[in-house]
Amino acid sequence: MINLQQLPEVYYDHKEAREKLGMTRDAFNHYVKQGLITPTRIIGKYRYFAKREIDMLAMSIQAALLAGQASHIEFVKATPETQKDEFDLAVLNFGEKTKTFHPYRVELLKRNPDMSYYLYDGRHLAASINIVPISPEGIAKFKDGERGWLLGEYVQPFTPDQEHELIVIDCMTTTLAPESRRKIYALRLLFGLSNVLLEWAKQGINVTNIYANGGTPDGRHILETAKFEFLGLRENGRRIYQLNIAASGLNILEPYKEVLAEYKSKHGGM
Numbered sequence: 001m002i003n004l005q006q007l008p009e010v011y012y013d014h015k016e017a018r019e020k021l022g023m024t025r026d027a028f029n030h031y032v033k034q035g036l037i038t039p040t041r042i043i044g045k046y047r048y049f050a051k052r053e054i055d056m057l058a059m060s061i062q063a064a065l066l067a068g069q070a071s072h073i074e075f076v077k078a079t080p081e082t083q084k085d086e087f088d089l090a091v092l093n094f095g096e097k098t099k100t101f102h103p104y105r106v107e108l109l110k111r112n113p114d115m116s117y118y119l120y121d122g123r124h125l126a127a128s129i130n131i132v133p134i135s136p137e138g139i140a141k142f143k144d145g146e147r148g149w150l151l152g153e154y155v156q157p158f159t160p161d162q163e164h165e166l167i168v169i170d171c172m173t174t175t176l177a178p179e180s181r182r183k184i185y186a187l188r189l190l191f192g193l194s195n196v197l198l199e200w201a202k203q204g205i206n207v208t209n210i211y212a213n214g215g216t217p218d219g220r221h222i223l224e225t226a227k228f229e230f231l232g233l234r235e236n237g238r239r240i241y242q243l244n245i246a247a248s249g250l251n252i253l254e255p256y257k258e259v260l261a262e263y264k265s266k267h268g269g270m
Contacts, residue, residue, distance in 0.1 A: 011040065011048035020054050026095050027175040075192030078116035078128070083109060085118065085125040093172045104149035108132065108169075111155040117196065119189045126177070127185040129193060130169040131210070133158060139165050142211055143242075145234030160204040161267070168212035171219070186222070194252045201259035204267060207245055214239040226250060 012020060017037070018028040031037045037057070039047035078086065083105060090098045090105075108130070109116055115132035118125055134142065138154025148169035158164065171189075173182040200207065212228065214220035220239060224230070227248060228241035245253060 007042065007048070010051060011042070012051055012054055013046070013048060017049040017054045020058050022058075022178040024092070024175040027092050030092060072120075072122055073126070073188055074120045075188065075195075076118050076120065077114065078109060078118050079113075080106070080109065082118065082125075083116075086116065086128050089125050089128055089172050089174060090170065092175045093170075101147075101149045104152065105130075107152050108149065108155055111152060112157055114158055115155075117189070117193060119185055119192065121185070125174065127171075127173040127182075127189040129171045129189055131166050131193070132156075132169065133164040133207075134167050136165070139167070139209075139211065142167050143231060143240055145236045145238040145240070147238075148213075158200060158203075158205050161206075163206045163208050165209045165211070166207055168210065171212075171222075190252065194255070197253070197256040198259055201256045201263060204260070204263045206260060207256075209245065210243045212241050212243075214241055 014028075018025060021028065023031070028037070032039060037049065038053065039049055042048050076082075086105065087099070087102050090101070112132050116128065116130045119127040130148070132148075133156040134148075134151055135154045135156055138151045141151060141154070142148060148167050151167070156164070171186075173185045173189075175182075177185070197207070210228075212219075212223055214223050214230075215238070220241075223241045226243065227250060228243045231240040231242055233239055245257070
């Protein structure tokens, strides 16, 4: 039996093991549940993790990530067949409670098949975004703090020669990668989305405003870096942001605005 004074020399506690692997709590617990990380109970209900096992796993992850630097990254539009990958990514990001929103994800994609986009790294879903046009009534509810998944009746199609206000419902990256890799995924996702915007501009789809909730510190940092305007904290704790496309100076939006202006010039404006 191990001497308790020697415990820190041989074992990590839950927090130390997670930090060593660069994982969120949900991602770490997922691996434990799947039997890929083995806990040891030494004192009552508290679980400890052998340092040798965690250190070797950390090295294996780093090796896999280095090998994956040249992996195949692909940006694609979501389909009903691939939506299960989004479900799994949502659970990793938000925990088991998010499963209650899976039926809403299915319903909204049926209402607007052009609203969700995925970034795959090889066979694995690395990032995703849901961005959908909503009627003025739905926008008002979202700005008041309503969750986007509950606004299905207000979802609109992308229609040429019509102004649209969009909401970002979820923007996620995999929690199974370290922060530096997640930033790469987020940038590649936004780059892919900028190309989608360009295609919309060619069709005369006029996006005037984009709204989002800053639900996490990382999410708020991204929105504020992108010059979204903070509209305030709602009673339910949601932090709502707005990006006015015409007023935005983001370089990533310039091609969209230029192509849309050309479309308006050719077709008499909107």
